[in-house]
Amino acid sequence: MSDQEIIESDLNTVLSSEEIAEIDAELAHVPYKSGAAIDALKIVQAQRGWVSDQSLQAIAKYLEMSAEELEGIATFYNLIYRRPVGDKVILFCDSVSCWLCGCEDIKQKISERLGVDYGETTADNRYTLIPVPCLGACDRAPVMMVGDDLHTHLDKQQIEKLFADSKQSDKGGQ
Amino acid sequence: MIIFVDGQEIEVKQGENVLEACLNAGLDLPYFCWHPAMGSIGSCRQCALVQYQNPEDTRGRIVMGCMTQVTDGARFSLNAQNATEFREAVVESLMLNHPHDCPVCAEGGECHLQDMTVMVGHRDRRYTGKKNTHRNQYLGPLIQHEMNRCITCYRCERYYRDYAGGSDLGAQASRDHVYFGRHQEGVLESEFSGNLVEVCPTGVFTDKPFLKHYSRKWDLQSAPSICSGCGVGCNISPGERYGKLKRVHNRYNHEVNGYFLCDRGRFGSGYINSDQRLDYSGLKGAGLKSADATFAAVHQSQAIETAAGWLQGKKVLGIGSPRASLESNYLLRELVGRSNFSSGFSDAEAAVVRSIINIQKTTVATNPTIKQMESADAILILGEDITNTAPRVALALRQALRNKSFELAEQLGLPEWQDAAVRNLAQDQLSPMVIVSAMDSRLDDVASQLISLSPAAIADFSCAVTASLQGQESDDKRVQQVANMLSAAKRPLIISGSSMLSANIVDSAACLAEALQAHKQAAQEVMLSFCVPEANSMGLGLLVNEDKRPLRLSRLAKKIDTVDAVLILENDLERRLSQSELDLIFSGKTRVISMDLLENNTLARSDLVLPVASYAESQGTLVNAESRAQRHYPVFEPAAERLCSWQWLLQLAAVMEHKKLAGIAHFDQIVEACSKSQPIFADLTAVAPDHSFRDRGLKVPRQTHRYSGRTAINADVSVHEPPQPTDCETPLAYSMEGLNRDQPASLIPYVWSPGWNSNQSLQKFQAEVNGPLKGALKHSGAGQRLIKSTQQGLEYKLKVTHPRMQKGRWQLLPMHRVHGSEELSAYTDEIAELAAQAFVALGETVAEKLGVAEGEMVVVSTADQEISLQVKVLSRVAKNCVGFSVGYDKTKSLRAGDSVALRRDKSWQPPQVIATDRGVASNGC
């Protein structure tokens, strides 16, 4: 997606009343408005799927922070998405236990099946693939999360089954 | 207290850290993230050394020098193998992603990273992988961004946000993606952005105008100089090559600017290279008097003869200038005679500067240095937008506000340099600062209270606080609050100035300071400081301070017909006189001779113009707001037929056979004569060493010992090597050879020390970290304070004058802008770009009433003119007041206090944006 498209796809430059209500609830627990920054980002991301420049500016304004200050926080955490993501995010663990248990093959399988590499979103906009360092489930390695669900002891069949209804992209990413 | 470093015993100061202790002892311990003005955060791991538990411990452990406080008898090693290997590994790891681009990097040759890399001995790269790259941002016309060179020391963010209070630059992302920049591309908002160039140890943030005509540091010819941008008098080190002023760097003066400059000072000297500089004398055809009559270029000698002919034996008036040196003003006054000399201040300026001087001469309060201001624990600002009128002072005030956090830290035994810990402890708690001003100021974000009042009401308010300290109750709650804040403080600072051109405000500030000092007794120190309009306002003010009946500029205009000629020194009268007064001066038969640098209407209307050297091409003394006299020296010889003003005047005097000036042929003789002319100038000869200064028989060279191409520099013109200019007026030489260390503080042209090519070599010149320069201890200090207060206090009978405002009219108040309000710097392209359009500033309700929004146009009408100006909407403003951008070309004829009517400019149309503009609008890179 080009920058131009991203900007045009998100015209939501003000916070909705639901978002404001949720942020206000967080504000009640912190001594400084900026203390609710991470929660506010999560709230808006839950509503909008990701945090666009416009969303970020709206949050910053509401929390009386500069956009730069909030940007520093937003970009520090890799689970705050500053680019659009698919309907579900695949958090694929590539850390040491999973690596020992052969996660590299699984990753390749996913990439082939969905036609995406790390940081990419499938053409049908259903999945975005992102690596994470350890999901805290090393005992069941290799593991990944798809949306809110944890998938353990991954093998190629499982991947095939999981994404069976996903159209195979012709890109066949490596 | 002592510590041992590699067995060597080192005397240390209690509370300092080991890095500081090592640097003070002259040891080369590498570092990146520590900064003397910003303390330690321990993020770069470069200052590692080994600490041993006791004399028996031979293994020790690695500690960070900048995070380790000295304790008596502690043992360290810089040279232990694990320490040196560790430090080398740190540089090697930084180099993984650092590009191999020194040859094309503007930092090269004065790069702290290069220096440290050599110092730790890292030579061969083992890493063969790919390097991370980043996209750079457009950050405006002053700063170039090249993010790939970043070593993530975090200095930039800490400086920009924590130190300078900027909000639009920060760290983003994490691990090897860390990025320092803005949320979106755009002009950096801080007035102090230029210090990033010196704070960043690599070439990420570099001086953008300098890049357009770049030279290496070692190829620059430099001289110690003084910024002429405002009355603060920051010390600067301008660099020249090929006859062009290339750039301005900070020159450390621990009592004035320390390590930092404002952007006007750093970037506002581009006018020196401007096409609008005068090169030759110009003489209008005989009898021609109109503005558009052309000048004929004439030789220096002819110009002098013509001028002397017009002056000799005639009735002559002289007009001085607050931006010209003390020496030039003094000479002009002697040439025309005391009673024929007008300071060249506008009447209002003259009155307020006079007030400030009289206060400084008598006040019981302390007249603080900038360094002392940083120690204030409560601040009251009366009528100034300090960030725009005395920028460097605003930076100091931001540091003073941190005294609250240092108090808290002290309670926990936390040293001030533990920067992250101290900031964490204090969060957003600041020492109190109340700003009483007519409208928005750039320190509003850190003020504990904002009070918006018109100038007269500010004086009233300050008197009410005075009365309250003297036991008189006030109905205004705010009066009591301010009185309480001031009396609770140990080191209160009251700061005001001339920007509203109100002597009432200035006097009321002095009354308040007196009352406060009386209230607090001698135990506590009350500080009282003023901002003044220009670089030498105080010098000029002192020159005429003892005149019983000074010749006011407006009176001069009225009596112009009674004289034969008037001689104007570096003064654009359009900025000070009304159109009708100007017409008096220029349309009569009086001959007008003007000396100046740049084209302006005053020159255009004169009969003879003489081109003068800028501060960077001349020698002179400027007296700053605290009455500190400081000397600047020529960085390079003036080109074409330009001369220093004082040289023109001396030559004129010689041809005229002027009696009083007969014995004077050299700069030092002027200084000598001036110092004897009035007791207040007695210390003028001690400001800096005179031309005869030699150390080990050597003068101080302006060029580095690595200066290249000296023999070839003019080869495109002639292959014969021209001789170097000789300099018999100053202690400096146009040479590579001479005294390049241990110079007196006022004679350090640039800093360099073996192994330390970057500006961090400064620590080799300091007696100790953050302390005075070694050269200030050995020779005279860094300038001379001229005014020493009698401490008698003034008997004030303050009568505040209130302007009568008619209905439907507003009081027009000047708003100063770092970029745009100062006369000369505004001729610099980059400054002009930032200055943008002249504006009128309205409160929200007024804007609403007129039906205008920000960016639209409003017609401002005074008694005799109408000007259409762009609207700026203020967030706070006193009743009946509107602001205007002072000093802009378009607003030159507007005056503080004018009563004006406002209406929407109906002829204004919003600019049409065509589709193709959109794409390029933000992409100026």
Ligand code: SF4
């Ligand atoms: S940009 Fe410069 S100052 Fe900022 S972190 Fe990088 S190297 Fe340090």
Ligand code: SF4
């Ligand atoms: S504060 Fe004034 S003297 Fe200092 S650098 Fe800025 S303009 Fe120059």
Ligand code: FES
């Ligand atoms: S390494 Fe994959 S879950 Fe811990």
Ligand code: FES
């Ligand atoms: S200078 Fe000590 S860790 Fe950076």
